[in-house]
Amino acid sequence: MLAALIVLALFGAWELYADLGGVDQLILPPPHDVASSLWNDRGYLWHNLQVTGGEVLLGILVALAAGLVLALAMHLSPTLRRAIYPLLMASQTIPIVVVAPLLVTWLGFDLTPKLFIVGLVCFFPVVVSTLDALASVDAEQLKLMRTLGASRVKTLLHVETPSALPGLFSGAKIAVVTSMIGAVLAEQAGSSDGLGHVITYATGQLQTAQAYAAVALLSLFAVILFALLAALERWALPWARTARKAT
Amino acid sequence: MEKTLEAPAEEPLHVHGPLGVAVGSVTRTFSGRRGEVTALAGMSLRAAPHEVLAVVGPSGCGKSTLLELICGLQRPDSGTVRADPAVLMPQRDLLLPWRSALDNAALAPRVQGLSREAARARARPLFARFGLAGFERARPDELSGGMRQRVAFLRTLLAGKPVLCLDEPFAALDALTRQEMQSWLAGALAAEPRTVVLVTHDVEEAVVLADRVVVMSPRPGRAVAELAVSASRPRRRTDPALLALREQAMAALEAA
Numbered sequence: 001m002l003a004a005l006i007v008l009a010l011f012g013a014w015e016l017y018a019d020l021g022g023v024d025q026l027i028l029p030p031p032h033d034v035a036s037s038l039w040n041d042r043g044y045l046w047h048n049l050q051v052t053g054g055e056v057l058l059g060i061l062v063a064l065a066a067g068l069v070l071a072l073a074m075h076l077s078p079t080l081r082r083a084i085y086p087l088l089m090a091s092q093t094i095p096i097v098v099v100a101p102l103l104v105t106w107l108g109f110d111l112t113p114k115l116f117i118v119g120l121v122c123f124f125p126v127v128v129s130t131l132d133a134l135a136s137v138d139a140e141q142l143k144l145m146r147t148l149g150a151s152r153v154k155t156l157l158h159v160e161t162p163s164a165l166p167g168l169f170s171g172a173k174i175a176v177v178t179s180m181i182g183a184v185l186a187e188q189a190g191s192s193d194g195l196g197h198v199i200t201y202a203t204g205q206l207q208t209a210q211a212y213a214a215v216a217l218l219s220l221f222a223v224i225l226f227a228l229l230a231a232l233e234r235w236a237l238p239w240a241r242t243a244r245k246a247t
Numbered sequence: 248m249e250k251t252l253e254a255p256a257e258e259p260l261h262v263h264g265p266l267g268v269a270v271g272s273v274t275r276t277f278s279g280r281r282g283e284v285t286a287l288a289g290m291s292l293r294a295a296p297h298e299v300l301a302v303v304g305p306s307g308c309g310k311s312t313l314l315e316l317i318c319g320l321q322r323p324d325s326g327t328v329r330a331d332p333a334v335l336m337p338q339r340d341l342l343l344p345w346r347s348a349l350d351n352a353a354l355a356p357r358v359q360g361l362s363r364e365a366a367r368a369r370a371r372p373l374f375a376r377f378g379l380a381g382f383e384r385a386r387p388d389e390l391s392g393g394m395r396q397r398v399a400f401l402r403t404l405l406a407g408k409p410v411l412c413l414d415e416p417f418a419a420l421d422a423l424t425r426q427e428m429q430s431w432l433a434g435a436l437a438a439e440p441r442t443v444v445l446v447t448h449d450v451e452e453a454v455v456l457a458d459r460v461v462v463m464s465p466r467p468g469r470a471v472a473e474l475a476v477s478a479s480r481p482r483r484r485t486d487p488a489l490l491a492l493r494e495q496a497m498a499a500l501e502a503a
């Protein structure tokens with residue numbers, strides 16, 4: 001509610017500023033131009049949103065699956081953990097803007113380089129937050145499981161993995177945001193569709209309103225995805241909220 | 248007489264071990280950042296099969312360490328530990344927040360390889376017998392402190408081990424609930440006899456529940472006194488014989 005009011009106020013200020021000629025409309029179009037572009041170009045924008053949305057969703061899924069597996073492996077083997085953690089950190093310092101065009105040349109214009117880049121930027125938050133959650137299981141709890149007759153694998157399955165799920169969700173929420181940036185950069189590096197392509201193309205054509213419309217759609221998509229994830233988490237892990245309250 | 252596959256609800260689970268517990272002059276030293284800490288030095292005790300042994304001692308005298316040794320979670324630096332397979336009930340209940348009360352109680356059979364339904368079938372009759380009927384589907388955060396300890400105790404029982412190591416199971420409860428839980432535990436052990444090593448701070452709890460009470464010295468811990476509690480069960484807290492034993496145990500604790 002409050003968020004909606006703030007957004008409304010910001011739009012009002014922006015409209016006033018642009019209408020009063022504070023800045024060239026090619027650089028900052030007023031919101032009503034952006035709105036009319038959203039409406040007039042809806043077919044074109046919708047198609048490209050689907051392309052970007054598909055890349056983002058698929059990329060996040062890949063990162064979640066691979067991240068969970070790697071986090072479990074690193075949790076089980078301290079050696080692996082020590083070996084991989086620095087590599088993981090290093091992967092985050094890769095300047096995507098620079099590498100993206102090279103990847104496109106290498107992997108082609110299709111989905112592959114986009115999935116790779118989205119996966120790359122999402123992977124780290126997923127692995128780190130899952131790994132932390134796995135390691136935060138009480139030592140007492142692990143002892144208890146041993147005296148109850150649980151093998152290492154059973155303990156991992158029945159105790160550590162469920163406790164790591166809230167961590168996996170936190171990672172996924174961060175990944176939603178970073179994945180958008182990744183997908184747009186990947187599309188700008190070489191693509192004939194997607195919202196990243198729309199932004200590059202529209203800016204080149206001096207159709208700034210359309211570029212802003214694409215940005216607005218991206219933000220909206222991210223907000224919706226984030227809210228869906230939060231709702232899914234509440235539904236799937238009802239115990240996590242009360243447990244957090246208790247501690 | 249005809250035998251049914253499902254044991255009748257009143258039938259105990261029949262878990263026996265030939266050894267009970269025998270701890271012989273055990274020493275256990277931890278080396279930490281602040282140098283060495285000797286938790287136990289020359290600690291000995293015995294519990295016969297199906298005997299309830301209470302261990303009382305000041306804070307930090309190595310009681311939890313003793314239980315972990317009996318459960319095989321640690322090894323002594325010297326001395327011997329011989330015991331039937333033992334299961335630990337830690338001070339905190341450590342119920343899994345995402346599992347129902349029933350599934351928490353059934354955790355041991357589940358991780359030992361039974362299907363979810365088969366594990367639940369083991370736990371369900373115990374809920375009815377031990378005052379938890381109707382709470383099968385409740386999540387731990389919906390249970391009171393006393394209820395949680397009951398579920399934790401059933402989880403311990405269902406591990407199917409002959410020796411139960413209870414580490415201050417009721418220390419976190421308020422006085423009234425604690426008394427209620429002590430009676431409950433006495434009843435549960437009468438119905439399901441096991442070899443029990445009950446660690447507690449509470450001398451009254453020790454004499455109300457145990458067949459024998461071992462008093463430990465401050466760290467490094469060892470047994471300094473041993474009292475037999477011969478009062479018949481069910482016991483009353485106000486029984487003069489028990490009150491006298493309480494005084495004796497207190498005196499031994501202070502002298503140690």
Ligand SMILES: Nc1ncnc2c1ncn2[C@@H]1O[C@H](COP(=O)(O)OP(=O)(O)OP(=O)(O)O)[C@@H](O)[C@H]1O
Nearest residue numbers: 277278279284286305306307308309310311312313
């Ligand atoms: N893993 C460990 N590493 C280092 N020191 C330890 C370890 N476990 C126990 N100790 C030390 O050994 C001593 C005995 O600990 P223990 O937990 O067995 O005592 P306790 O009698 O159960 O105490 P309390 O009544 O407070 O529960 C303490 O001084 C403790 O700090």
Ligand SMILES: [Mg+2]
Nearest residue numbers: 310311312414
């Ligand atoms: Mg202790």
